[in-house]
Amino acid sequence: MDTSLRLDVRYPIGLFFAILGVLIGTYGFVTLERPGATPTGVPIDIVWGILMLVFGAFMLFLAERARRARIRAHDAAPGSSI
Amino acid sequence: MHVAHAATLSWIDYAVMAIYFAFVLGIGFLLKRSVKTSTDFFLSGRSMPAWVAGLAFISANLGAQEVIGMGASGAKYGIATSHFYWIGAIPAMVFVGIFMMPFYYGSRARSVPEYLKLRFDEKTRALNAISFAVMTIFSSGVSLYAMGKLLELLLGWSFNFSVLVAGGIVLAYTFLGGLTSAIYNEVLQFFLIVLGFLPLTYLGLRSVGGWHGMVAKLESYSSAHGYPAGAYTHSWTYMNNAAHNPIGVEWLGLAMGLGFVLSFGYWCTDFLVVQRAMAAESMTSARRTPLIAALPKMLFPFLVIVPGMLALVVAPSSGVRNAAPGAPSAVVATAPGAVGAAEASPAPTAPAAQAGGEESVQALSHGIVPPKLNPETGKVERDTHGNVILDYDLATPMMLVHFFPAGLLGLGLTALLASFMSGMAGNVTAFNTVWTYDLYQSYVHPNASDQHYLNMGRFATVFGVLVSIAAAYVAASFNNIMDFLQLVFAFVNAPLFATFALGMFWKRSTGHGAFIGLIAGTLAAAIHHGLTLPAGAVVGIKGGYFGVITTFRSDLGQTFWTAVFAWVTCFVVTIGVSLLTAPRPDGELKGLVYSLTAKPDDGAMAWYQRPATLAVVVLLLTLALNIIFF
Numbered sequence: 001m002d003t004s005l006r007l008d009v010r011y012p013i014g015l016f017f018a019i020l021g022v023l024i025g026t027y028g029f030v031t032l033e034r035p036g037a038t039p040t041g042v043p044i045d046i047v048w049g050i051l052m053l054v055f056g057a058f059m060l061f062l063a064e065r066a067r068r069a070r071i072r073a074h075d076a077a078p079g080s081s082i
Numbered sequence: 083m084h085v086a087h088a089a090t091l092s093w094i095d096y097a098v099m100a101i102y103f104a105f106v107l108g109i110g111f112l113l114k115r116s117v118k119t120s121t122d123f124f125l126s127g128r129s130m131p132a133w134v135a136g137l138a139f140i141s142a143n144l145g146a147q148e149v150i151g152m153g154a155s156g157a158k159y160g161i162a163t164s165h166f167y168w169i170g171a172i173p174a175m176v177f178v179g180i181f182m183m184p185f186y187y188g189s190r191a192r193s194v195p196e197y198l199k200l201r202f203d204e205k206t207r208a209l210n211a212i213s214f215a216v217m218t219i220f221s222s223g224v225s226l227y228a229m230g231k232l233l234e235l236l237l238g239w240s241f242n243f244s245v246l247v248a249g250g251i252v253l254a255y256t257f258l259g260g261l262t263s264a265i266y267n268e269v270l271q272f273f274l275i276v277l278g279f280l281p282l283t284y285l286g287l288r289s290v291g292g293w294h295g296m297v298a299k300l301e302s303y304s305s306a307h308g309y310p311a312g313a314y315t316h317s318w319t320y321m322n323n324a325a326h327n328p329i330g331v332e333w334l335g336l337a338m339g340l341g342f343v344l345s346f347g348y349w350c351t352d353f354l355v356v357q358r359a360m361a362a363e364s365m366t367s368a369r370r371t372p373l374i375a376a377l378p379k380m381l382f383p384f385l386v387i388v389p390g391m392l393a394l395v396v397a398p399s400s401g402v403r404n405a406a407p408g409a410p411s412a413v414v415a416t417a418p419g420a421v422g423a424a425e426a427s428p429a430p431t432a433p434a435a436q437a438g439g440e441e442s443v444q445a446l447s448h449g450i451v452p453p454k455l456n457p458e459t460g461k462v463e464r465d466t467h468g469n470v471i472l473d474y475d476l477a478t479p480m481m482l483v484h485f486f487p488a489g490l491l492g493l494g495l496t497a498l499l500a501s502f503m504s505g506m507a508g509n510v511t512a513f514n515t516v517w518t519y520d521l522y523q524s525y526v527h528p529n530a531s532d533q534h535y536l537n538m539g540r541f542a543t544v545f546g547v548l549v550s551i552a553a554a555y556v557a558a559s560f561n562n563i564m565d566f567l568q569l570v571f572a573f574v575n576a577p578l579f580a581t582f583a584l585g586m587f588w589k590r591s592t593g594h595g596a597f598i599g600l601i602a603g604t605l606a607a608a609i610h611h612g613l614t615l616p617a618g619a620v621v622g623i624k625g626g627y628f629g630v631i632t633t634f635r636s637d638l639g640q641t642f643w644t645a646v647f648a649w650v651t652c653f654v655v656t657i658g659v660s661l662l663t664a665p666r667p668d669g670e671l672k673g674l675v676y677s678l679t680a681k682p683d684d685g686a687m688a689w690y691q692r693p694a695t696l697a698v699v700v701l702l703l704t705l706a707l708n709i710i711f712f
Binding site: 019040 | 094097098101102105108109112113116129134262266269270273274277281284285288289400401402403485486487488489490492493
C-alpha cells in the first residue's frame with residue numbers, strides 16, 4: 001500500500017472532537033440556565049465541550065507536526081514519497 | 083399505564099449523531115483511493131502503526147455486548163466483573179503479543195485459519211474457517227438486533243430504521259476502504275466511546291458522594307442480599323467460595339475457566355482481533371499491538387463496569403430529567419420499566435411494559451435499574467424464591483438518560499451507536515477476509531487474479547452485511563434459534579486454544595490430531611453442558627438435556643467449567659492422536675513452531691522500546707489493580 005496516499009487518522013479524529021467540543025460547549029453555555037443543565041452541580045456540557053476541544057486540537061497538532069516532519073524528510077531525500 | 087420512552091432527543095443530540103455519521107462515511111471515501119490490491123483491502127497493506135493497530139485491536143472488541151453487557155454485569159456482580167479484564171484479558175493479550183504474534187505475523191499467513199493450514203492441514207483450516215465465518219455473521223446480526231431493540235425502547239426509534247441505517251453505514255465505509263477504513267473508524271470510535279462514557283462515571287460518583295459513598299451504599303445492598311458487605315466492592319476476597327460472591331464462582335473455576343481457557347481462547351485465536359495486529363507495519367509493531375491495547379483495556383472497568391455499579395445505588399431523584407420534567411429534551415422518565423424489556427443480548431421480543439403499574443415498577447427498582455418485565459405479560463419477573471429480577475442490561479442506558487443533559491446525551495448515545503458499529507465492522511471485515519482467502523480462494527476459485535479477489539472481498543462485505551441484517555430479523559422472530567447457535571459456537575470455541583497452543587509449542591502435534599482433538603473438545607463441551615445446570619434454571623438451552631449430575635451456583639460457573647472440560651479433552655485427544663500419526667518433517671514447520679523459529683531480535687532496540695519491557699509494565703500494572711481491589 002502506498003501509505004503516502006493515506007490519510008493520517010489524527011486529522012479526522014482531531015477535527016471531529018474539535019467540532020463536537022465547540023458545538024456542545026456552546027450549547028451548554030447558551031442553555032446554562034435551563035433546568036437539568038448542571039447535573040450534580042456541574043455544567044457538564046461546557047466542561048466536556050472544552051475538554052473535547054482541547055483533545056481535538058491536540059490531535060490536530062500531532063497530525064500537523066507529523067506531516068511537517070514527513071515534508072522535511074522528503075526535502076532532505078528528494079524522490080521519496082511524502 | 084401509558085408507555086413512555088426513556089428519553090426524547092433535542093436538535094443538538096441529532097446534530098452530534100449526524101456529524102459522527104458524516105465523519106465515518108467521509109473516512110471511507112477518503113481511504114477508497116488507497117485500496118488497490120487485495121492485501122490493501124483485507125490487511126491494510128500491512129502498514130498500520132502500532133498505536134493505530136492497538137487501538138483498533140481493542141475497539142473491535144469494544145462492541146455493544148461489552149459496553150452494555152459489562153455495565154449490566156457491574157450492576158449484577160459488582161467489581162468482580164473486572165476479572166473479565168484483569169485476568170480474563172490482559173494476561174492473554176500479553177501472551178499473544180510476546181509469544182504468538184511471531185508465528186502469526188512471521189508466517190505471513192493472511193488469517194488465523196490460514197495459519198492452521200500452514201501448521202496442520204486443509205481440513206483443520208476448513209473447520210475453523212467455516213465455524214468462524216458463520217459465527218461472525220451471526221454475532222454481527224445479534225449486535226444489530228440488540229441495537230435496534232434498545233433504540234426502539236429507549237428512544238422510540240423504528241427497529242427497521244435503526245438496523246438498516248446502522249447496517250448501511252457500516253457497509254458503506256467497509257466496502258469503500260476495507261480494513262483500513264474499519265481500523266480508522268475503530269480508532270475514532272475508541273476515543274468516542276471513552277469520551278462519551280467517562281462523564282457517566284464522574285457524574286455518578288459525584289451524585290453518591292464519591293468512591294467511598296458508592297462503596298458504603300453497595301455494602302448495604304450486599305448485606306441486604308445475603309452476601310458479605312464487601313462482596314460487590316472486592317474482586318478476590320470472597321472468591322474462596324461460590325456462595326460468598328454474587329458472581330457465583332470460586333477462584334479455581336474463575337482462574338481456569340475464564341483466566342486460562344476462555345481468555346486465551348478468544349484473545350489468541352479469534353481472527354477478529356488478531357487481524358488488527360496482522361495489519362501492523364512490522365513484526366515489532368505487530369507484537370506491540372496487543373500490548374498497547376492492554377493499557378487502556380485494564381482501565382476499562384472504570385469506564386464500563388463502575389457506571390453499572392453506580393446505577394444500582396444512585397438516587398432516582400438525582401438525575402437531570404427528574405429535575406427537569408419540562409425541559410425540551412426531557413425524559414418522560416417516571417417509568418423506567420417502560421424500557422424494561424430492552425436487552426443488550428439476544429432476548430425475547432418484547433412489547434413495552436403494559437402492566438405492573440408505574441408505582442410498583444418504581445418501587446421494585448434498585449437505584450435506577452428497573453425490574454425485568456415478562457415480554458408476554460408485561461408483569462415483573464421473579465426468581466424461584468419470589469425475588470424481583472432486575473433488568474441489568476438497562477443499567478448503562480439508564481445512567482446515560484439519567485445524568486446526561488441535551489448535548490452530552492447525544493454524545494453518549496452516539497458512543498453507544500459507535501460501539502455497535504465498531505463491533506459489527508470488526509465482524510464484517512474478519513468475515514470477508516476468511517471467506518475470500520480461506521473458503522473462496524481455497525475451494526471455489528483458486529489461482530484467480532488479485533483484482534478478482536479484491537472484487538470478491540467487496541462482494542463478501544455486501545453479502546456479510548445483508549446476512550447480518552437478516553440475522554437480526556431472525557433473532558427478532560426466533561430468539562431461541564439464536565441462543566442455540568450461540569451455544570454451539572461457544573462449544574466450538576472452547577477447545578480452540580488447546581489446538582493452537584499445541585500447534586505452536588509442540589512440533590510433534592499433527593493435523594489429524596488437531597482436527598480430531600477439536601471435534602472431541604467440542605463434543606466434550608456439549609456433553610458437559612448437557613449434564614449440568616445452573617441453579618434455578620430449567621432444563622433446555624441452559625443445560626441438563628442429558629440429565630443433571632451437577633448443579634452450578636451460576637451460569638458463569640457452568641460456562642467456565644464447560645470450557646475447562648472442552649480444553650482438557652481437546653488437549654489430551656490431540657496429543658493422543660498425534661502420537662499415533664506421522665508428524666511433518668521439521669523443515670516444513672520452520673516459522674510455524676516455537677522451537678523451529680528464530681526468536682525476534684530486540685537487541686538493537688533500547689530496553690524501554692522492547693515489547694518485553696512493555697509486557698512487564700502491563701503485567702505489573704494489572705497486578706497492582708488486582709491488589710488494590712483485592
